[in-house]
Amino acid sequence: MKPIDYMKPEDYRLVFIVILERALTPRKQRNDEEREELREKKLKNYITTNIKDETRRVRVRYRRTLITVLGTPAEEQGGGKIDLINAGAFDGLDVVFMAHPSQENAAYLPDVAEHDVTVKYYGKASHAAAYPWEGVNALDAAVLAYNNLSVLRQQMKPTWRVHGVIRNGGVKPNIIPSYTELEFYLRAPSMKDLSVLTEKVENCFKSAALATGCKVEIKGGENDYYNVLPNKSLQKVYKENGKKLGIEFISEDCILNGLSGSTDFGNVTFVVPGLHPYFYIGSDALNHTEQYTEAAGSQNAQFYALRTAKALAMTALDVIFKPSLLEEVREDFRQLLKTPWKDKSTQM
Template sequence: MRPQEPAQGGPAAMAAAALPPLALEKLKQRACESVELNAARLGALSHDIWSRPELAYEEHQAHDAMTRFFSSGELPGAAWAVQPRYKLGTAFRAEWGTAAPQGLRPRRVAFLCEYDALPGIGHACGHNLIAEVGAAAALGLKAALESLPQSHPAAVQVTVLGTPAEEEGGGKIDLIKAGAFDDLDVVFMAHPSQENAAYLPDVAEHDVTVKYYGKASHAAAYPWEGVNALDAAVLAYNNLSVLRQQMKPTWRVHGIIKNGGVKPNIIPSYTELEFYLRAPSVKDLSVLTEKVENCFKAAALATGCKVEIKGGEQDYYNVLPNKSLENVYKENGKKLGIEFISDDCVLNGLSEMKRSGMLMTGYKTICWKVKIPQTVYVLCSPKPPAVGGCKCPGQAAATLGSQLGGREAPGSLLRGPRGGELGRRMKKRLETTVLDSWPKDLDKRITKAWKLFLRFSCFLHMGISQAAGLFFTLCEEI
């Protein structure tokens, strides 16, 4: 993957950015009004998804609920063009756009909606809320663009992508490979958390399954005839424990023994382990992976077992920050009364969000393909303010750090004295950030940065992360 070619926008595509400040604020107000207007519909959508949790790639009811929502004639304004089962059985795409002058490519803005759940505990990760927030932000941006005067046209395509299989399997990576993100310029998504932040320094992740094959034998009568696959599994686990002394503080290795044998009096002929490896960058992750695989191979050599090491089909990249979008996002959030955790707390790992948020999320990989902000937002505060208190109903399903599995938690924490206000602010932040996202000279800046980037002959010898980092740094500095 590499940064996309700069879009050919032109005057029409930049017209919204050329609006006077007062007119731009009116657009933001129109977007916020749209959230209020559609609040009941959005809450019902979230509750519908929450009440019927479905696992990765099996989100058929959630898919149908989302496509019905965007196909509904009750939504204000022009209709959305909806594509059910878009490239995956439970993905969808909904689009609306303003007319672009002939020969000009419109700006393509996308909002992502997740809706898969966790085994046994349902929507404890709040993906029903991600779906609701993404849908709301898209409706708000559409309403704002529809209210533009004819003297200030804007060529913009608004896309909503339903991205299944976040918790397992990597649905977003499937969609990247299928070309779903090829024509997009910028993608927005927000995840519920215990804190508000415009950037989550999330890590690269690789999962691996290890299988040891030995030889069964009676453990009491003829133990010397056996080759103990459980010994290999235990030794591999202990090898990793020894490796931890030489691991960087930012590396993580954790796993389980999934199959340890059949009966105590039979020397196990087969064992299986599953591990997740995480590191701050793709480069670090490759180093960690090699060390871990050597631990697995050493265990096989020591016990005489055969070993099979299989990496997961989808690797997750680390997040590439986008300072411009992060700053605009925070500016709009503060205007709506949102308090953000400090950058130092996020980067130094002092936040609950970072400690609990080393996510296996395909959203991280998208940022290597399309410009994105990685935003997280609080829905339920451990220390609620005096006004209203923390009355997120049920106190269970959808906030990180809340108790899991409560049956009475409704699908939307966006209702209620605190939940409703925070949820509406979250949606408005995404909309108003889009309206502020493009400075007047953005096309020129990106084009200039791209030309400078190509002049650096050294980029041919760089890894993906270094080359992408160089390009984005040039964009910020110009």
């Protein structure tokens, strides 16, 4: 393990360590020499870094408090945090923080539960012009499934979401497709609603197979994403700290009347109290677009990322040094756990 002799704020990989180091420095005035001596002592004695396969875990010990900065890859595909939960990475933690870039600042947005599904139709190939009647058209099944879901939307709740693509639609126009494949994401505010939606959607897939004579294979994703449970005590303190740094938050009405995406951090909030704020990066571009990718990598965005990191660090210090706050956080979490897990909603 290579020792750390110096750090630069612009080294984004270690930005949270920098913030924690500064936040944990006592406030009394010191001259430059004393600051530098203290800085090196903290880095050498309190921080160890292990970087492997882009996963970073950093531990900082201060007054018997353990702060862990944990890299959690594969949020978009597979649910890396769910694997970490199963491996015990979050065992024994009191609170967990994470921030996500967006178009606005919010201490919480209603991230919803998600179930991913892959659908495969198997038919029979045949010459499309000479003897099409000998074929079983898997593309017809895929198109019917897509249209079945479009019809279903009239009976879907406003907070439900279904979106997908046809990944494989056949090979050549003159061959009746013998195989097609679709991928869909299903989302709802709670696991209970998600299970109802999933059943309806799967019936759409099955009926398309029945109508065309195809065989169908429906396979769910490796991990379902749970909705993010709100912790009002953590949100309140984070907003107070953020406002001190000049962060302007959106109104509660905007939060309650809107939906966000889905994240495996939701699963984390079912095992430990969590805070998942969103932050503005200096651009109005929408997430998951080329414009947003460019904006997120700009120098301008670094200011907003650092400011959010500072607000999180300040909130962590409040939890550490205010036992009554930690108890309020735990009580919020306990109240949420009293609700059967499938009924827990993002709007609680």
